[in-house]
Amino acid sequence: MALIFGPDVSLDPGHRWVGWYVRQAGIYETLFAYDADMNLVPELATGYELLNETAWKIDLRAGVRFHDGTPLDADAVVYSINRVMGPENSRHTQYDFIESVSKLDELSVLVRTKEPSALTIASLSDPLVSIVSPEAPDLAHEPVGTGPFKFESYEEGMRLSVVRNEDYWGGDVGLEHVTIDYVSDPLTRSLKLQGGDVDIVRGIPATEFGLIDGSPELEVVSKETLRTCFMYVNGNKAPLDDVRVRQALNYAIDREQVVNTALEGVGGVPAKSVFPSVLPWSANEQLEGYPYSPEKAKQLLSEAGIADSDGDGWLDYEGKPFELSIKTYEKRAELKPTAEVIASQFEKLGIKSNVIVLETGALSADMSDGNYDLGLYAWGVAPMGDPDYFLSLHFESSGIHAGWTGYSNEEVDSWVLLGRTTMDPVLRQEYYDKVQTQVLTDSPEIFVFYYRELVGETTNVGGFRIFPNEISFLTKDLYIEK
Numbered sequence: 001m002a003l004i005f006g007p008d009v010s011l012d013p014g015h016r017w018v019g020w021y022v023r024q025a026g027i028y029e030t031l032f033a034y035d036a037d038m039n040l041v042p043e044l045a046t047g048y049e050l051l052n053e054t055a056w057k058i059d060l061r062a063g064v065r066f067h068d069g070t071p072l073d074a075d076a077v078v079y080s081i082n083r084v085m086g087p088e089n090s091r092h093t094q095y096d097f098i099e100s101v102s103k104l105d106e107l108s109v110l111v112r113t114k115e116p117s118a119l120t121i122a123s124l125s126d127p128l129v130s131i132v133s134p135e136a137p138d139l140a141h142e143p144v145g146t147g148p149f150k151f152e153s154y155e156e157g158m159r160l161s162v163v164r165n166e167d168y169w170g171g172d173v174g175l176e177h178v179t180i181d182y183v184s185d186p187l188t189r190s191l192k193l194q195g196g197d198v199d200i201v202r203g204i205p206a207t208e209f210g211l212i213d214g215s216p217e218l219e220v221v222s223k224e225t226l227r228t229c230f231m232y233v234n235g236n237k238a239p240l241d242d243v244r245v246r247q248a249l250n251y252a253i254d255r256e257q258v259v260n261t262a263l264e265g266v267g268g269v270p271a272k273s274v275f276p277s278v279l280p281w282s283a284n285e286q287l288e289g290y291p292y293s294p295e296k297a298k299q300l301l302s303e304a305g306i307a308d309s310d311g312d313g314w315l316d317y318e319g320k321p322f323e324l325s326i327k328t329y330e331k332r333a334e335l336k337p338t339a340e341v342i343a344s345q346f347e348k349l350g351i352k353s354n355v356i357v358l359e360t361g362a363l364s365a366d367m368s369d370g371n372y373d374l375g376l377y378a379w380g381v382a383p384m385g386d387p388d389y390f391l392s393l394h395f396e397s398s399g400i401h402a403g404w405t406g407y408s409n410e411e412v413d414s415w416v417l418l419g420r421t422t423m424d425p426v427l428r429q430e431y432y433d434k435v436q437t438q439v440l441t442d443s444p445e446i447f448v449f450y451y452r453e454l455v456g457e458t459t460n461v462g463g464f465r466i467f468p469n470e471i472s473f474l475t476k477d478l479y480i481e482k
Helices: 018-024 074-082 186-194 206-213 243-251 255-262 294-303 335-349 360-369 388-394 400-405 410-421 425-442
Strands: 032-034 040-042 045-052 055-060 098-105 108-113 149-155 159-164 177-182 200-202 218-233 268-270 323-329 352-358 374-380 445-458
Touching (some): 040 045, 055 074, 186 200, 186 445, 206 445, 218 335, 218 400, 243 425, 255 445, 335 352, 388 400, 388 410, 410 425
Parallel strands (some): 323 374
Antiparallel strands (some): 159 177, 218 374, 268 445
8 A cells, every 4th residue: 555644753543643544554443433424333332321411331342352462341441541631642632521531340431521522422533542452562663452454564654564463353354464655745656556566545646547547457436535625814914804805715716626727626526614515514505605706706805995906907905915825735735736726816806826835834833823824724624523623623712723813703602612512413513504604604714625535546456445534544344356
């Protein structure tokens, strides 16, 4: 396999985002997980019971053993969750809502939350809380999980090798041995597939789609994911603090052209709001989004005091040309061409625009410091299948990313809180529909497209499925036809 991103110095799933990579390699599992249709299903758990508004009983699967032979039991689960909740873990705030995790008996645990939290069970599907063997001496270098594949070797930043877990609780595992190469350049990944060096490649460039899919030995598997391409708008400075300007920029973007030009028509779907329609919480069926309308954009800009005052074809604001920079980052190949298409559409409207591509850390620093106009990013908006993750970070007034845009709306704050603390899924849907509708109106972020995952494989690969949350990749069902 050739994948895009991989671990760095540690293979511990509790370290930063490493859990994603060792989960994708089939080493680790969680209490609950999402299937390829985004249904939340038990994995190392068999079910749960809400005892009261702040207490959850979780039953564990019997007969499961870690790769080192240690049995899966309540002690292992308590250990695995507690170890990432301490202040020394960089992501511990994600689980601040949990008061305690304790053993009830050998095959059940009790999770108590500080307040009612409807996202408790979904949060336990995060690879950060992968269930690890409490007997493993060095998880950073020798991971020990319960998954269909066991760790074999690792070359830092380059290659991870795994072998079949012959005693896997979930049944027969199709592959004996898998080598995963981590290749950041999309064209290089594509060439490795075309040259026969690998059997399967994640994230082929949209420009290579036709060539690969047209080959008799190769094929492309494609599916819409939960990753949204969007732009932060710096509402902390004028005139972007004017909702009419933000709405105008929304109307100025031809999303169909973005997808057809930057993504070759195959790498994405034009976006309406935050969540792709593949997520059950999406309100897209009720929303119109922002259709492409240069006329409406110009009208709103004029109302906000942005117009061509000297007849040179460029819009002016307070006696100066209205200029915008779109900043983005290098790691996702689609972002730079997307930014360039959007910049050209703005220029047709009379907005002078330029694109600045930065290393990820430098861009984050600029965003945190407010040193930007528009920031183009791609986020997995619901990796745990629950809407609270993205909405609370980006649109609740106290959210880190709401600070980037300067967004604050008391009604949205109220709806997000109610969505998080209400157990009735029907009521939760109503609150989140309101958030999505209001955020679309207020436009602190501009949603451009939803990613389609493009995976190239040889035609003798069988059993591969795309998981929209991008957490699972190598599964027991994958096989090679002889």
